[in-house]
Amino acid sequence: MIIAIDGPAASGKGTLGRRLARHYGFRHLDTGLIYRAVAKMLLDRDFELTDEAQAVAAAMALNPEIFGDLALKSQRIGDAASVVSAIPRVREVLVSFQRRFAGEPPGAVLDGRDIGTVICPNADVKIFVVADPQVRAHRRTLEARARGEAADEALILADIIKRDERDRNRAAAPLKAAADAHVLDNSNLDVEGSVAAAVAIVEAVRARRGTS
Numbered sequence: 001m002i003i004a005i006d007g008p009a010a011s012g013k014g015t016l017g018r019r020l021a022r023h024y025g026f027r028h029l030d031t032g033l034i035y036r037a038v039a040k041m042l043l044d045r046d047f048e049l050t051d052e053a054q055a056v057a058a059a060m061a062l063n064p065e066i067f068g069d070l071a072l073k074s075q076r077i078g079d080a081a082s083v084v085s086a087i088p089r090v091r092e093v094l095v096s097f098q099r100r101f102a103g104e105p106p107g108a109v110l111d112g113r114d115i116g117t118v119i120c121p122n123a124d125v126k127i128f129v130v131a132d133p134q135v136r137a138h139r140r141t142l143e144a145r146a147r148g149e150a151a152d153e154a155l156i157l158a159d160i161i162k163r164d165e166r167d168r169n170r171a172a173a174p175l176k177a178a179a180d181a182h183v184l185d186n187s188n189l190d191v192e193g194s195v196a197a198a199v200a201i202v203e204a205v206r207a208r209r210g211t212s
Contacts, residue, residue, distance in 0.1 A: 001026070001107040002122075003202060004115035007129035008175060009078065009163050010136035010143075012186050012194055016129060017111035019195045020202070024109075029101050031112035031119070032081065034094050036072040037062055039080035049083040052090075059093040075144060075156070082163050085113075088172040095119060113167055116178035125205045127198055128177035131187045133160050 003020055007013040014030050021028035041058040042049055049055070071077060084090055098119045102108045110119065116126035131139075137157035144151035167175040177183060182201045186194040 001124045002102050002120050003107075003109040004120050004123035004126045004178075004181075005109065005111040005129060005198075006113055006115050006117070006126070006175070006177065006181070007111075007131075008113070008136070008167065009082075009160055010140040011129045011131050012139070012191070013111040013129045015191055016127075016186075016194055016198055017109045019191070020198055021109040023195070023199060024107060024202075026107035026109050027101070027104065029098065029108065029110045030067075031098055031110055031115065032078075033067045033072055034062065034097070035081040035085040035090075036077050037066050037069075038090060038094075039084045040066075040069070040072060040077050042084065043077070043080055049080050050087075052087055055084055055087050055090045056093060059090045062094070062097075070147070073143075073147065074149065075140075075151075075159075079159065079163070082166060086166070086170040086172060091172050113175045114173035116181050117176060118173045121178070124209075125202050126178050126181040127201055128181040128183050129194075130183060130185050133157060133164070135187045136160055 005013045005017050014032065017030060018028055038055060038058045039049060042054060047054040098110060102110055102120050112119070116123055134157060137153055137160050140156050140160070141151045141153040184194065184197055184201065189197065
């Protein structure tokens, strides 16, 4: 089984993906980390984020072992990843990696922005997670402060709104819900409530299909 989870920045899709994978005993891939890793490689080498040749080279040289680097979670890297992910050739290089991951047993949960529409259009379950921008900005602020980073919630809100606009309007794989996706609004849900809602969606799909 493949579960695709999409949604905008700070919507909680990463946490949801990890929890669902744990619940079902599936493998999990936070696909945003792939683009964050590419962006970090460019920044570390002082290349422009819009340098297509260098971005493609970084994508081709990507080592999954760096996905655990806590620096990838920073606001700076997140902003950079949004720019890098808009480069079509970078996306082409990384699509095959994601599809290979999704196809390996015993099952997989992938979260990102184009899983249900581009990476795994035939995923068994598609969930599109949304939340009010103000709620997402507050969450992101708390996360940053927990890491010891200075965080201005108003600036983070402005950045989230800007990123939403850029992600929705990019030429390559824009952020949007797949036609058969289940929308999960977790604006007023805590983590446990969000997980419970997602599990209910998965179980409803399995029941319809008669799968165990």
